[in-house]
Amino acid sequence: MRRVNGARSGTARNHAARVFGVAATAALAVALSGCAGGGEQAASGPKDAGDIVVGFAQVGAESGWRTANTKDIQRAFEDAGIELKFSDAQQKQENQIKAIRSYITQQVDVIAFSPVVETGWDAVLKEAKDAGIPVVLTDRAVDSEDDTLYESFLGSDFIEEGKKAGQWVVDEYADQTEPVEIIQLEGTTGAAPAIDRAEGFAEVVGADEKFQVVASQTGDFTRAGGKQVAEALLKSNPGVDLIYAHNDDMGLGAIEAIEAAGMVPGQDIKIVTVDAVKDGMTALSEGKINFIVECSPLLGDQLVDIVTKVVAGEDVEKRIITEETTFTQEQAVEALPDRQY
Ligand code: AHR
Numbered sequence: 247m248r249r250v251n252g253a254r255s256g257t258a259r260n261h262a263a264r265v266f267g268v269a270a271t272a273a274l275a276v277a278l279s280g281c282a283g284g285g286e287q288a289a290s291g292p293k294d295a296g297d298i299v300v301g302f303a304q305v306g307a308e309s310g311w312r313t314a315n316t317k318d319i320q321r322a323f324e325d326a327g328i329e330l331k332f333s334d335a336q337q338k339q340e341n342q343i344k345a346i347r348s349y350i351t352q353q354v355d356v357i358a359f360s361p362v363v364e365t366g367w368d369a370v371l372k373e374a375k376d377a378g379i380p381v382v383l384t385d386r387a388v389d390s391e392d393d394t395l396y397e398s399f400l401g402s403d404f405i406e407e408g409k410k411a412g413q414w415v416v417d418e419y420a421d422q423t424e425p426v427e428i429i430q431l432e433g434t435t436g437a438a439p440a441i442d443r444a445e446g447f448a449e450v451v452g453a454d455e456k457f458q459v460v461a462s463q464t465g466d467f468t469r470a471g472g473k474q475v476a477e478a479l480l481k482s483n484p485g486v487d488l489i490y491a492h493n494d495d496m497g498l499g500a501i502e503a504i505e506a507a508g509m510v511p512g513q514d515i516k517i518v519t520v521d522a523v524k525d526g527m528t529a530l531s532e533g534k535i536n537f538i539v540e541c542s543p544l545l546g547d548q549l550v551d552i553v554t555k556v557v558a559g560e561d562v563e564k565r566i567i568t569e570e571t572t573f574t575q576e577q578a579v580e581a582l583p584d585r586q587y
Pocket of ligand 1: 308492
């Protein structure tokens, strides 16, 4: 139930009433609000940007993508003059839950977060809803039956990314009749991009039995994790043709492992990754990575827009999909000079 289309949830309506209920009496506005401060807002009208407080619970700092995403979100809220409370969960769900509970206690206007993993959010999101605080998902989805627990989900279509990676592999080996041995470096276990990128890729390459995923293991979206797992899997799979890494950082770790094993990345073993951060694009331009599917971390301005609308009681799309492309070596060479991250 996490791929959503739908009407605005009850939380948004409660929140709009809390902040903008101009026709209501102060007592009624307080009753609608479910938390302190509602009556005051109703009497004083719409909030200025400078009065809005947003709590953002970030996944961590596991990758170049994540660092770029954090910077862009902080920059966008600063530009908009909206106060952003920021916490880094160090890739632990319990830390994110603690941060969300703290934002509820602080009665922020909106909570935004990028869930480390897909499941296990219903209880804390229900607490936010009961407190009348709207939640916006960025980057990653939650797997919940109840889509009224959040207002909007802004981020990439990870299944599509996996399919694009798979399609490049299918095209690249179109003339080969021998089996193509593939190692998959998975993202964080249970995270939406790890689940969906594996699913999309399998759907495309699985249509031809010559493509064999001989090993698939998590590198937790980190460079060190990618290197360590690639080192081990290359030893147990000496005939491997290609590594599909769920992000650039793990692909960059795999490059180090391939070189340490005395082979040439991009030639002896081909590499396909997802993200297109500067380090990944540089490796692609040098021929060490063969193809990158873009996943854009630049979500800040769109998130500000959603938050502003939610606080104003306006409708927001339940699902906003980020636009992105793919890069070959030539395209990376061309794009690199202007790459922001
Ligand atoms: O959720 C987006 C993914 O998380 C990025 O592809 C990866 O680099 C990050 O860690």
